Amino acid sequence: MRRIFPILSLNFKNFLKTPGAIILMFVMPVVFSWIFGGMSMNSERNKPVVNIVAGSDEISEQISKLLKKDQNFNWEMAALKKARENVLEEKVLAVVVIPKDIEKRITGNLALFDVIIQKKSQDYLALAAYLQGTARLVSNSYQAADSLEAGAFPHFLAAVAKQKGVTVEKQTIENDSANHVEINLMVVGFAIMFMMFGLSGAASTILEERRGGTWSRLLISPARKFEIIIGYLSSYFLMGWIQFAVLLVAMKFMFGADWGKLSYLVPFASLVILMVVGFGLMVAGIVQTKQQAMALNAILIVSTCMLGGVYWPLDIVPEVMQKIALGVPQSWAMSGFKEIMSGSLHTGVLIKDTLALLGFTILFYVIGLRGIKFD
Amino acid sequence: MTVCDLRKSFGQFEAVKGVSFTLNKGESFGLLGPNGAGKSTTINMITGLFKPTSGSIVLKGIDVVKTPKQAQKWIGVVPQEIALYQEMSARENLKFWGRLYNLSGMELNKKVDEVLEIIGLTDRAKDKVETFSGGMKRRVNIGAAILHNPELLIMDEPTVGIDPQSRNHILETVKRLNEEGMTIIYTSHYMEEVEYLCERIGIIDHGEVIAIGTLKELREKIEDRSRMKLTIDGAKAHSNKISAVLAKSFSEKEFQIQDNQLTVFQKEPQLVLGELVSSVTETGARITSVDIIEPNLESVFLHLTGRNLRD
Numbered sequence: 227m228r229r230i231f232p233i234l235s236l237n238f239k240n241f242l243k244t245p246g247a248i249i250l251m252f253v254m255p256v257v258f259s260w261i262f263g264g265m266s267m268n269s270e271r272n273k274p275v276v277n278i279v280a281g282s283d284e285i286s287e288q289i290s291k292l293l294k295k296d297q298n299f300n301w302e303m304a305a306l307k308k309a310r311e312n313v314l315e316e317k318v319l320a321v322v323v324i325p326k327d328i329e330k331r332i333t334g335n336l337a338l339f340d341v342i343i344q345k346k347s348q349d350y351l352a353l354a355a356y357l358q359g360t361a362r363l364v365s366n367s368y369q370a371a372d373s374l375e376a377g378a379f380p381h382f383l384a385a386v387a388k389q390k391g392v393t394v395e396k397q398t399i400e401n402d403s404a405n406h407v408e409i410n411l412m413v414v415g416f417a418i419m420f421m422m423f424g425l426s427g428a429a430s431t432i433l434e435e436r437r438g439g440t441w442s443r444l445l446i447s448p449a450r451k452f453e454i455i456i457g458y459l460s461s462y463f464l465m466g467w468i469q470f471a472v473l474l475v476a477m478k479f480m481f482g483a484d485w486g487k488l489s490y491l492v493p494f495a496s497l498v499i500l501m502v503v504g505f506g507l508m509v510a511g512i513v514q515t516k517q518q519a520m521a522l523n524a525i526l527i528v529s530t531c532m533l534g535g536v537y538w539p540l541d542i543v544p545e546v547m548q549k550i551a552l553g554v555p556q557s558w559a560m561s562g563f564k565e566i567m568s569g570s571l572h573t574g575v576l577i578k579d580t581l582a583l584l585g586f587t588i589l590f591y592v593i594g595l596r597g598i599k600f601d
Numbered sequence: 602m603t604v605c606d607l608r609k610s611f612g613q614f615e616a617v618k619g620v621s622f623t624l625n626k627g628e629s630f631g632l633l634g635p636n637g638a639g640k641s642t643t644i645n646m647i648t649g650l651f652k653p654t655s656g657s658i659v660l661k662g663i664d665v666v667k668t669p670k671q672a673q674k675w676i677g678v679v680p681q682e683i684a685l686y687q688e689m690s691a692r693e694n695l696k697f698w699g700r701l702y703n704l705s706g707m708e709l710n711k712k713v714d715e716v717l718e719i720i721g722l723t724d725r726a727k728d729k730v731e732t733f734s735g736g737m738k739r740r741v742n743i744g745a746a747i748l749h750n751p752e753l754l755i756m757d758e759p760t761v762g763i764d765p766q767s768r769n770h771i772l773e774t775v776k777r778l779n780e781e782g783m784t785i786i787y788t789s790h791y792m793e794e795v796e797y798l799c800e801r802i803g804i805i806d807h808g809e810v811i812a813i814g815t816l817k818e819l820r821e822k823i824e825d826r827s828r829m830k831l832t833i834d835g836a837k838a839h840s841n842k843i844s845a846v847l848a849k850s851f852s853e854k855e856f857q858i859q860d861n862q863l864t865v866f867q868k869e870p871q872l873v874l875g876e877l878v879s880s881v882t883e884t885g886a887r888i889t890s891v892d893i894i895e896p897n898l899e900s901v902f903l904h905l906t907g908r909n910l911r912d
Contacts, residue, residue: 439682
C-alpha cells in the first residue's frame with residue numbers, strides 16, 4: 227500500500243508542472259463562470275424599471291405594495307410629471323398610474339390602471355399580463371370586502387398584499403432562489419465539463435507512459451497492479467477535488483454563491499469526480515494513443531454535456547431530449563447538484579441521482595480497467 | 602536462476618518455444634538473437650511482465666511465475682526505451698523509482714547520491730532529464746535499475762544510439778557491477794559489447810535457444826575457421842594460375858579469389874602461410890598485404906542464425 231503514495235505524488239507533481247492542465251482545470255472554469263455568471267447577475271440587476279404613480283391614500287399604498295411583489299421588474303415610485311419624462315427618455319419601461327377613483331372604476335367595470343408606455347416591447351407584454359392579473363385581484367378583493375363593513379376594502383387589500391394569493395407568492399419566492407440556483411448550476415456545469423477534459427487528458431497519460439516505457443517499468447517493480455492503478459486514480463481524484471473546491475470558493479467570493487448543505491455536497495461531488503475519473507479511465511482503456519483519446523474525449527464530452535444539461539437547463543429542451551438525457555451521467559450529476567443547491571432537498575430525488583451516477587461510475591471503471599493493458 | 606522449458610504463445614503464434622538455461626550467481630550472460638527471435642519475450646517473462654504459457658523460472662528459490670512481485674525485489678531492469686519521467690530531474694527520477702523498491706529517508710538519499718556518482722551525473726542531478734543527451738539519459742536509465750542493489754540486472758540493449766564515450770562508461774559500469782557480484786543478463790546487437798562483458802552467451806532464434814556456452818565453446822561448436830586475406834597485385838590476371846597451384850594443397854572450399862583478394866579459410870592459418878606465399882609468388886603475382894581474421898562472435902552468430910535479413 228505504501229507504494230501508492232509515491233505514484234500519487236508523482237502524477238500530482240507532474241500535473242502541476244503542466245501549464246496547459248492548470249489552465250484547463252482551474253483558469254478556464256473560473257473565467258467562464260465569472261463571465262457567464264457575471265452576465266446572469268447583471269441581467270438580474272438590469273431588470274426593467276416601472277414607475278408607479280400613486281396617491282398617498284391607503285388603497286393606493288396597498289395596491290403599490292401588491293404590484294411590487296413581482297420581482298421581474300424594478301418598481302419605483304414617481305410623480306406623474308417625472309414619470310412621463312422617464313418614459314419619453316426611455317429610462318423606464320412604463321408608468322402605472324393608480325387612479326384616485328379606483329373604487330368607481332371597479333364598480334364601473336373600467337380599466338383599473340392607467341399605463342403610459344412608449345412602445346409595446348416584449349417586457350411590456352409581460353408587464354401587461356401581470357397588471358391584468360393584479361387588477362383582477364384588486365377587483366375581487368373589492369367585491370369580497372363589499373359584503374363586510376364599510377371601509378373594509380383597504381384593510382382587505384392590505385391583508386391580500388401581505389399574504390397574497392398562494393400562487394403569486396410561491397412564484398415570487400421560487401423566481402428569486404431559482405435564479406441563484408441557475409447561476410450555481412451553470413458554474414457546476416462548467417466545472418464538470420472542464421474537469422472531464424482535464425481529468426480525461428490526465429488519464430490518457432497512461433497511454434503515453436505505456437509508449438514511453440515507464441508503465442512497463444512500473445509493472446515490473448514490486449508495486450502491485452492495484453497499487454499502481456489506485457496511485458494514478460487517486461491523483462486524478464485529488465486534482466478533480468482541488469478544481470471543484472477552487473471553483474466553489476471562487477464563486478462564493480465573486481457572486482456569493484450558495485452551495486447548499488456541505489454534508490450532501492461533499493459526498494455527491496466526490497461521486498461525480500469519481501465518475502469523471504472513471505470516464506477518463508474508460509477512454510484511456512479503449513484507445514491506443516493519446517491522440518485518439520483526445521479526439522474521442524472531445525466528441526464524447528461535448529456531446530454528452532449538451533445532452534446532459536450542462537450548457538442549458540434540461541427544462542427548455544423537448545421531452546424526447548429529456549428522456550435521452552437520462553442516458554448520460556451529466557444529467558444525473560446536474561440534477562443532484564440542483565437538488566442540493568435549491569435548499570428544498572428531496573432525499574428521494576438525490577438518492578435516485580446518486581444511484582444512477584454510481585451505476586455509470588461502476589460501468590466506466592469496469593470498461594476502463596478491462597481495457598488498460600497490464601503487460 | 603533456472604529457466605526451464607519456457608513457452609509463450611500470442612494467439613496461434615508461439616514466440617518462445619521451450620527456452621531453458623541456468624544462470625549462476627555473479628555470472629554475466631549475453632542473450633543474443635535477431636529481431637523477432639524471442640529474446641525480448643523471454644526477458645519480459647523473467648521480469649514478470651509476461652506470464653509464460655508454460656515453463657518455470659526460479660530465482661533465488663522464488664517461483665517468478667507464481668510470485669513475480671517477490672522476485673521483482675531482486676531484479677533490476679534496464680529497458681531498451683528511456684523509461685524515465687522526462688520533465689523530472691535525474692534525482693527526482695531516481696528517488697521515485699527507489700521509493701517503489703521500499704527505499705526511503707536517509708537510506709534513499711544516500712543510495713541516490715551513490716548511484717549518481719556511479720553514473721557520473723552528480724553535477725547534473727537537479728537538471729531535468731529532457732535536457733540530457735542520449736548517453737546521459739541511458740545512464741539515468743541504468744541508475745534507476747541499480748538503486749536497490751538487485752541481485753540480477755537485466756539489460757536490454759542499453760547502449761542503443763549513444764556516443765562512444767557514454768557507451769564506454771556504461772560498459773565499464775556494467776563490468777564493475779558484475780565484478781562486485783551482480784548477476785547480469787545482457788542483450789545487444791553490438792557483438793563486441795557481449796564479447797567484452799559476458800562469460801557465457803545464449804543465442805536464441807525462432808523462439809529456441811540454438812546455442813549456449815562461452816565464446817570458445819560456441820566457436821568450437823560451429824567449427825568456425827579463421828580467415829587469412831592476401832591482397833595480390835594482378836590477382837585477377839593470374840587467378841587461373843593461382844587456383845591451379847592452390848588446388849594442389851587446398852580443397853575448393855578452403856580458398857576463394859575475388860578481385861585482387863585471395864581468402865583462405867583455415868583453423869590455424871599461420872601454419873600454412875609460408876606454403877601459401879611461395880605458391881602465389883610461383884605464379885608471378887605479388888603479395889602486398891596479409892591479414893589474419895580470427896572468428897568472432899559476429900561470425901558465430903551469423904553462422905548460426907543465417908545471413909538472411911529479418912524484420
